[in-house]
Amino acid sequence: MPLSANNPDRKSWLHVDKNSDFPIQNIPFGVFLTRDDIITIGTRIGDTAIDLGALHQLGYFDGIPLTDDIFLQDTLNDFIADGRKTWRAVRNRIAHIFDADNDTLKNNKSHKEIVLFRLDEIEMQLPVQIGDYTDFYSSKEHATNVANILGNTNNDLLANWLHIPVAYHGRSSSIVPSGINIHRPQGQTLPFGATEPVFGPSKSVDFELEMAFITTVANDLGEPIPVNEAEEYIFGLVLFNDWSARDIQKWEYIPLGPFLAKNFASSMSPWIVTLDALEPYRVESPKPIKPQLPYLQYKGKKSYDINLEVAIQPQGAKETVVCKSNFKHMYWNMSQQLAHHTVNGCPVNSGDLMGSGTVSGPTPESFGSMLELTWKGEKPIKMKDGTERKFINDNDTVIMRGYCEKDGTRIGFGEIITKLLPVYVKK
């Protein structure tokens, strides 16, 4: 099926700013609450949100095999489970409906009143019910930096890292969309030089700049997904902030990995950008440093050129960009991650979320966490308002952004905006 929705020459009859993340070539999917308090599945062109449930009821998807209520749901899971052929047909149809040369909806005022929303009339929700959340650790630069900073592993990559797309299971219940504020976690830490732990607010709350992909139903219990088929099961990507409490992590993580240091919150961007929309931005992955086992050997370009940045905005002040990185730096790509995750027969479902791990690049300004950017707090970052940051302060807002750009077309992810509130106090 041709990806007509990607036609770079297409214009929409909806207004799109030149620097918008959401031209008609993007067509992401999300879930929002409307001014009428109805939850629906939607897309976005420019700064206009589009109610796909209403469009479907009005007959605009006629001819595509879809159940009547497929968009009248509070998550995308069922739509994603319909598979790639359906996603493509719907995305192509949306491009057609909003094409500057098509005036069917454009000239139907009453339909437009039902279907179109300004962004201030809607409230974005978590787009999927996340069954399982896995977080990889796939940036060589990040893994090397962490080894150096912790200083407990000969300051180098661990022995398995160049063979395994290392990952751990995270907590789905604390994943929230952009706009939901979170609280500084409390927990056990071991103060420097102490032998007994203390309890209190974490003193080193950090972000981790990540991308995450959302899967469809992929395999039965026991069945591996071959690396070159893996992308068939990837619906799309979001920006992801894997919040971390470094002091809690340091005391708890041996031998079973991070737990309370991570599961107090993770934040994601609410619009899922399809893998199809990212097709023009494919690039080669980094060359393997060591031979990889056959089940991890892939053909073609499996990485994506996605510019990423992180800003910190202190309360009442302007933001300071503290990190600029790119998703293309990841040593292990998504196809390898999914092949590895299922090589033992682990089943993957619609709505599962897989984080990339911190996206650190080769240069110091491209490191994807404060742990690395400030080298464990030794080199604080100067903010525009004159203050300094080693980690994230109470009432700081952390903003993540990401976009692809090529030949004048920009496909973006929007933002994750999250404020870190002080420790929770029961009302």
Added chain:
Amino acid sequence: MPLSANNPDRKSWLHVDKNSDFPIQNIPFGVFLTRDDIITIGTRIGDTAIDLGALHQLGYFDGIPLTDDIFLQDTLNDFIADGRKTWRAVRNRIAHIFDADNDTLKNNKSHKEIVLFRLDEIEMQLPVQIGDYTDFYSSKEHATNVANILGNTNNDLLANWLHIPVAYHGRSSSIVPSGINIHRPQGQTLPFGATEPVFGPSKSVDFELEMAFITTVANDLGEPIPVNEAEEYIFGLVLFNDWSARDIQKWEYIPLGPFLAKNFASSMSPWIVTLDALEPYRVESPKPIKPQLPYLQYKGKKSYDINLEVAIQPQGAKETVVCKSNFKHMYWNMSQQLAHHTVNGCPVNSGDLMGSGTVSGPTPESFGSMLELTWKGEKPIKMKDGTERKFINDNDTVIMRGYCEKDGTRIGFGEIITKLLPVYVKK
């Protein structure tokens, strides 16, 4: 509300064998497929399965505030979300309906035909949609044995173990009920003395004898659950087999914990025994060896005296019991686990599952895994059929059982029966 369902003197008009795990004092909850291919929520007395959806439609729960379809669902999540007051009212009512002195249903032949099933007429399902699965590591004997066997930590408990109920996140998607067979996983391992990993079937597939508890909706993002309130949010318990591939685990687990070594499968018993039914079997937890931080300090008896055993049945042969343990040995109890899990504000939902970690007791026959029982394969176990086992062979069936017994009343969990099939071959 009195726990009248626990009255030890009550008899049922349904037949119950003397050694049954399911006397009228148990009344567990599960989900099954009936002879008419209908999924319903049910309970069990003796060897009779009871369709609660049908009972509710016939008016037997009148007066208890329940939605019409609360039992006509394919998971218990909504019923569990209704909270403890509702669980108790329903359990007490079931005890009343099936009491030997109550002949309303007993004498209604047409109702009985709709409501009652022989066990061979039903197929047990996974009782909950598991949102998040957490596995603890709460047996001191197990943690000590593992430290000794791995020999990489001064042969002793790690520094944090006596302060933290250590846990990691597991994979929900591969949790299956008793009766579902699983496949031997493939993966990367590092052969002894080698520097490069190889790929192939795991050579050391192991069980881990655990209990797991199922929660109800407990807290908002950011809000901790106090240790002495934790049991309010525990619906009930099941037997749990945390299948493990030791050779895969050894190569992959540093630094982020077990991943493919565990997520190929976990098995659970299908009937959830309520915490209320276990009330008579409360016992003191082991005394703390080191002082515990205030958020982990509890009052009263928070452990449960539950006898556990594991048997291995080779293909076509009789089973051999290889382990006898008890849940009361766990150093960290469920209240401490839930308080710890939420102290950083991590939200807990209806249907979340929390494994205890391997239940190893103080004596060699009470160790809850082959890793410990055979001391990493150095001391193979003799089977009744003359063969030996270091780990689990292809086509072996692993059976776990558990029950409480006191003053002539036995409350049991039934069994987990799982056959380990050879490596998956695509049909």
